[in-house]
Amino acid sequence: MQAWLLRSPPFLLLLLIAVHLTLVASVRLSPWLGGGFGMFATPDERHLAVYAVDAEGGKTEIALPDALHEDALRAHGLPSPARLRALADDLARATGRTPDSIRLEVWRSAYDPRTLRVRGEPLVAIGPGEDPR
Amino acid sequence: MTGSPWAGDEPAGSAGIVGAGTLLILLLAPIGSGFVAPAILLLAGAGLLVPSLRARSDFWWTVAALALLRVGLDWPMSDNHAYLLSLWCFTLGLAATGPAAPAALAPNARWLLGIVFAAATLQKAWLSPDYLDGTFFRVLLATDPRFEELALLCGLDLDSLYRARDALLARPAELGGPTSRPPSDFVRPPLYDAVALFATWYTVAIEALVAAGYLLPARWTRGWRDLALLVFCSSVYALAPVEGFGWLLLAMGYAQLTPERDRLRVGYAIVASFLLFTRALPPLAWITGLLLPEAGPG
Numbered sequence: 121m122q123a124w125l126l127r128s129p130p131f132l133l134l135l136l137i138a139v140h141l142t143l144v145a146s147v148r149l150s151p152w153l154g155g156g157f158g159m160f161a162t163p164d165e166r167h168l169a170v171y172a173v174d175a176e177g178g179k180t181e182i183a184l185p186d187a188l189h190e191d192a193l194r195a196h197g198l199p200s201p202a203r204l205r206a207l208a209d210d211l212a213r214a215t216g217r218t219p220d221s222i223r224l225e226v227w228r229s230a231y232d233p234r235t236l237r238v239r240g241e242p243l244v245a246i247g248p249g250e251d252p253r
Numbered sequence: 254m255t256g257s258p259w260a261g262d263e264p265a266g267s268a269g270i271v272g273a274g275t276l277l278i279l280l281l282a283p284i285g286s287g288f289v290a291p292a293i294l295l296l297a298g299a300g301l302l303v304p305s306l307r308a309r310s311d312f313w314w315t316v317a318a319l320a321l322l323r324v325g326l327d328w329p330m331s332d333n334h335a336y337l338l339s340l341w342c343f344t345l346g347l348a349a350t351g352p353a354a355p356a357a358l359a360p361n362a363r364w365l366l367g368i369v370f371a372a373a374t375l376q377k378a379w380l381s382p383d384y385l386d387g388t389f390f391r392v393l394l395a396t397d398p399r400f401e402e403l404a405l406l407c408g409l410d411l412d413s414l415y416r417a418r419d420a421l422l423a424r425p426a427e428l429g430g431p432t433s434r435p436p437s438d439f440v441r442p443p444l445y446d447a448v449a450l451f452a453t454w455y456t457v458a459i460e461a462l463v464a465a466g467y468l469l470p471a472r473w474t475r476g477w478r479d480l481a482l483l484v485f486c487s488s489v490y491a492l493a494p495v496e497g498f499g500w501l502l503l504a505m506g507y508a509q510l511t512p513e514r515d516r517l518r519v520g521y522a523i524v525a526s527f528l529l530f531t532r533a534l535p536p537l538a539w540i541t542g543l544l545l546p547e548a549g550p551g
Contacts, residue, residue, distance in 0.1 A: 126354060127361065129341075129365060134368060137372050140333075141380075151376070153329050153330060154329060155333055157373040158380070160456070161377045161381040162383055163388070163389055163396075165421070194330060233387070236441075238423065238426075240425025240426065
């Protein structure tokens with residue numbers, strides 16, 4: 121066995137942590153998930169809002185079908201554009217809409233340090249409409 | 254590593270016990286779903302019954318691969334526990350690859366512990382904007398049902414606790430929609446904030462201490478680093494019910510013990526047993542039942 125391979129586990133852990141931090145910064149991976157150590161370090165309550173957007177740009181919130189609940193949970197955890205687009209496609213199929221008429225927004229709750237009043241912070245959005253950030 | 258300031262931590266030949274302990278963790282805190290869960294249980298049971306399996310690198314790499322497969326199947330929902338477990342099984346496999354390989358187990362365990370705790374400290378102290386000011390624990394105590402008894406012991410009554418939880422977890426008003434809630438203040442007893450602040454600083458301080466203990470040269474830290482890890486595990490995992498991760502950290506700590514620190518093996522066994530005991534009789538539930546019998550089972 122090569123000596124470098126025998127000593128590789130700490131380097132693999134550092135790599136995992138680096139990947140985690142990169143995903144948190146780039147595609148909003150929840151700090152609680154992945155190979156990093158953001159658990160028990162920050163509140164990370166996330167909310168997914170699903171809208172049907174009409175031709176005039178008006179948006180109406182629609183319920184997520186139960187069958188897509190698991191996919192939605194994963195989209196909470198890692199709301200990458202690709203994952204959200206896949207969810208929008210599945211939602212379009214399930215509701216008989218076109219994918220480009222569906223808008224998904226992922227928000228997180230931020231808390232006032234003193235009063236703990238909740239404030240919504242948009243994380244990412246896809247679909248027609250303005251970026252809420 | 255001989256000649257370096259970090260020398261003096263070579264293995265104590267405890268790979269067999271550490272391997273058995275790791276398999277026991279897999280039996281006591283099963284992981285995975287679908288076919289992964291029974292496959293890992295089967296391997297863990299076989300490895301405990303047949304010691305020669307634990308000396309085979311391919312056995313450990315199979316366990317590591319299954320643990321990693323679980324991460325892939327659950328992607329992105331697995332947390333660091335799942336990754337670290339897979340990496341630890343891979344490390345045990347490396348230690349079984351040849352006569353010289355066991356020597357790598359102790360330094361690997363020590364570096365893994367140091368990096369784990371350094372990363373946790375970094376995340377809390379620098380990367381999370383709402384940790385050091387106490388916000389995180391103030392929110393956690395009210396929103397995480399696992400800490401419900403602690404919130405009650407801090408002076409909240411059940412009604413206030415559930416109202417606070419609803420408000421803190423509701424959709425923010427900015428998002429709109431039928432389930433959004435307007436912002437409201439959460440009136441907290443002074444003890445609640447004091448406990449949250451204590452938990453904040455205690456956790457980050459002891460994690461930093463453990464990180465320093467395993468990353469700094471052994472001659473500076475040998476006298477106290479294991480004690481710091483044992484205090485961390487027995488205090489944090491007695492309250493936070495993630496004893497599987499606690500046992501994993503203890504297995505790593507045990508793996509890096511040097512022969513002159515043999516007495517500490519008993520300490521590791523006691524703390525591991527204590528975590529098993531707290532799973533059967535959670536301290537917070539016990540204390541709450543004693544002090545607040547009217548609160549009932551959480």
